[in-house]
Amino acid sequence: xxxxxxxLKRHTVVTLIGAGGKTTTMYYLAYxxxxxxxxxxxxxxxxxxxxxxxxxxxxxxQIYDEWxxxxxxxxxxxxxxxxxxxxxxxxxxxxxxxxxxxxxxSGIFDLILVEGDGSAQKPLKAPAEFEPVIPESTSLLLPVxxxxxxxxxxxxxxxxxxxxxxxxxxLKIGEKIGIDHLFQVYTQPEGYDLLKWKxxxxxxxxxxxVDDDLLEEIGQKLAGLFLKSGxxxxxxxxxxxxxxxxxxxx
Numbered sequence: 001x002x003x004x005x006x007x008l009k010r011h012t013v014v015t016l017i018g019a020g021g022k023t024t025t026m027y028y029l030a031y032x033x034x035x036x037x038x039x040x041x042x043x044x045x046x047x048x049x050x051x052x053x054x055x056x057x058x059x060x061x062q063i064y065d066e067w068x069x070x071x072x073x074x075x076x077x078x079x080x081x082x083x084x085x086x087x088x089x090x091x092x093x094x095x096x097x098x099x100x101x102x103x104x105x106s107g108i109f110d111l112i113l114v115e116g117d118g119s120a121q122k123p124l125k126a127p128a129e130f131e132p133v134i135p136e137s138t139s140l141l142l143p144v145x146x147x148x149x150x151x152x153x154x155x156x157x158x159x160x161x162x163x164x165x166x167x168x169x170x171l172k173i174g175e176k177i178g179i180d181h182l183f184q185v186y187t188q189p190e191g192y193d194l195l196k197w198k199x200x201x202x203x204x205x206x207x208x209x210v211d212d213d214l215l216e217e218i219g220q221k222l223a224g225l226f227l228k229s230g231x232x233x234x235x236x237x238x239x240x241x242x243x244x245x246x247x248x249x250x
Contacts, residue, residue: 002028002029002032002235002237002244002246003029003032003033003036005233005235005246005248006029006140006142006204007140008029008033008111008140009038009110010139011111011139011140011202012104012109012110012111012112012137012139013100013101013104013112013114013135013137013138013139013140014029014111014112014113014114014138014139014140014141014142015114015115015116015132015134015135015138015140015141015142016113016114016115016116016142016143016144017116017117017127017131017132017134017141017142017143017144017192018117018119018125018143018144018145018146018186018192019119019122019123019124019125019144019145019146019149019160020119020123020124020144020145020146020147020148020149020208020209021144021146021206021208021209021237021239022115022119022144023048023049023115024239025142025144025206025208025237025244026042026113026115027042028239028244029111029113030042030080030111030113031080033080033110033111034078034079034080035078037077037078038077038078038110038111039075039076039077039079039108039109039110039111040079040080040081040109040110040111040112040113041071041075041080041081041082041083041103041109041111041112041113042080042081042082042083042113042115043082043083043084043094043095043100043112043113043114043115044084044092044094044095044114044115044116045094045095045096045097045100045114045115045116045117045132045133045134045135046094046115046116046117046118046131046133047091047092047093047094047118048084048091048092048094048115048118049090049091049092050087050090050091050092051082054082057079057080057081057082058081058082058083058084058087058092059071059074059081059082059083060083060084060085060086060087060092061085062085062086064099064102067083067085067095067099068102068103068106068108071083071103071108071109072106072108075108075109083095094133097133097134097135097136098135100112100114100135100137101135101136101137104135104137105137114134114135114138116131116132116133116134117131117132117133118160119160120160122149122157122158122159122160123146123148123149123152123158123159124146124149124158124159124160124165124177124182124185125159125160125161125165126159126160126161126162126164126165126167126168126185126191127161127164127191127192128161128164132192134197138201139201139202140201140202140204141194141197141201141202141203141204142204142205142206143186143192143194143203143205143206144205144206144208145182145186145205145206145207145208145222146208146209147207147208147209147210147211147215147218147219147222148209149177150177150178150179150182150218151176151177151178152176152177153173153174153175153176153177154166154171154172154173154174154175154176154177155173155174158177159177165181165185167190168184168185168188168190168191169181169184169185179218179221179222179225180225182222183222183225183226186205187229194226194229194231195229195230195231198230198231203231204233204234204235205223205226205231205234205235206234206235206237207219207222207223207234207235207236207237208237208238208239209238210236210237210238210247211238216236216247219236220236220249223236223249224249227249227250232250233248233249233250234248234249234250235247235248235249236248236249
């Protein structure tokens with residue numbers, strides 16, 4: 001199964017970055033690990049949408065000791081919680097990564113899922129200089145790459161932080177976005193710098209939105225670029241009827 005491939009029971013802090021399915025993947029993993037009787041937390045170092053279904057699961061505090069106390073009181077096997085420092089404009093406000101590092105050492109949760117940057121609901125993004133915000137305690141990094149933007153013309157509607165995307169890829173507004181451009185954004189030192197991160201923690205790229213045969217072919221080619229760079233394995237995924245369909249590439 002998907003969670004076994006990621007070997008989630010060996011990791012306490014898992015951080016998701018990128019664009020094209022981070023939040024969906026994070027909630028799917030939280031649900032599946034809660035089903036496995038784990039104590040699971042969803043949180044962020046940036047912002048995530050505050051979902052109506054999470055009202056009863058939500059924990060907030062602006063002081064770490066208060067946050068820790070509330071989480072300890074409510075953490076239960078078979079359940080997941082959502083936590084942040086507050087809510088504003090329909091979004092959960094994140095916490096500093098040091099809070100997550102301390103929480104990881106407390107043993108309160110079996111799994112802490114962290115969203116480490118935002119994409120403004122765009123298909124693609126390039127990270128700003130201050131992104132992503134990845135806790136030091138992260139032992140599994142899941143870069144998410146949605147394929148819905150591949151083949152589209154470069155524009156602000158398609159790419160979050162389009163100027164940075166242009167800087168990293170050499171593309172101009174209106175030119176077609178290819179898989180080589182995504183690979184550049186995710187591997188260059190000024191981008192997500194995955195070639196550095198693979199020497200710090202386990203890195204498993206998730207190529208998402210593989211919704212038909214053509215997109216699977218595109219996804220396989222993109223996965224091949226990561227594999228040649230020494231990042232192994234790579235997952236190809238799509239979501240249908242609240243289930244994940246995946247294929248592993250090695």
